Amino acid sequence: MIGHDRPGIVADVSEALARLGANLTDSTMTRLRGHFTWTLVCTGPAAPEADAALAPLAADGRLLATVREVGSEVEAAAAxxxxxxxxxxxxxxxxxxAVTxxxxxxxxxITDLTTRLTGPLYVxxxxxxxxSGTADAVAKRLAEAAAGLDxxxxxxxxxxxxL
Structure with missing residues (x-):
């Protein structure tokens, strides 16, 4: 999902999915310069049913909801x-x-990445x-790349x- 941010989007989407019988298992959500973004993984009804359930929330054109089926993958242990x-x-x-x-x-x-520009500061x-065993060499290469970018x-x- 992506669209103009407003209060209540998370509640509206999660309620629509719950009414459908879709269980939200994994998600990540953020707000980027006034735009709402949310990626969700759910179990439950097929994609066309979820698409139909979310359609009313996107009817005004301020929110885009895209539903795709994903295969059931067994989560691999961290390598x-x-x-x-x-x-x-x-x-x-x-x-x-450079750093990636x-x-x-x-x-x-990379399992999660966030960037933010605050005035002239980039984070x-x-x-x-x-x-295993590569952290010191990676840190050295990262320091070299960072020096080149100041x-x-x-x-x-x-x-x-x-937990």
Missing amino acids: GEPYIMSVHGADRLGIVA RVLAEAGGN LVAEVDLP VEVTLRPAEMDV
Whole structure:
């Protein structure tokens, strides 16, 4: 889903899906410069039924709801060690491309990434799974890439959440 932000979108969407019998299992939602974005994974009725249930919420054209069926995949165990990478500095072209290329070349998998521009300050925070034993080499390559962009980068082990 994407559209102009307004209070109540999450409640409206989740209620429509619940009435349909769709169980929301995984999601991520954020607001980007006044635009609402939400990606959801649900179990329940087929995509055409979910599409029909959400259609009234998108009728005014301010919200776009796209429904797609996804196969039932067994979630793979993390193939590595979890790290948090953060980058901050003056905004410039190529920051995301440079640091994510370093991660990709090391075999790292980005599992979550957020960027934010606040005035002249650009901030990137990513959760990354790195192959075991590669963190020091990756940190060194990230520092080299960051120096070329005149930004600061940190890579630290992620603390495991306790539920």
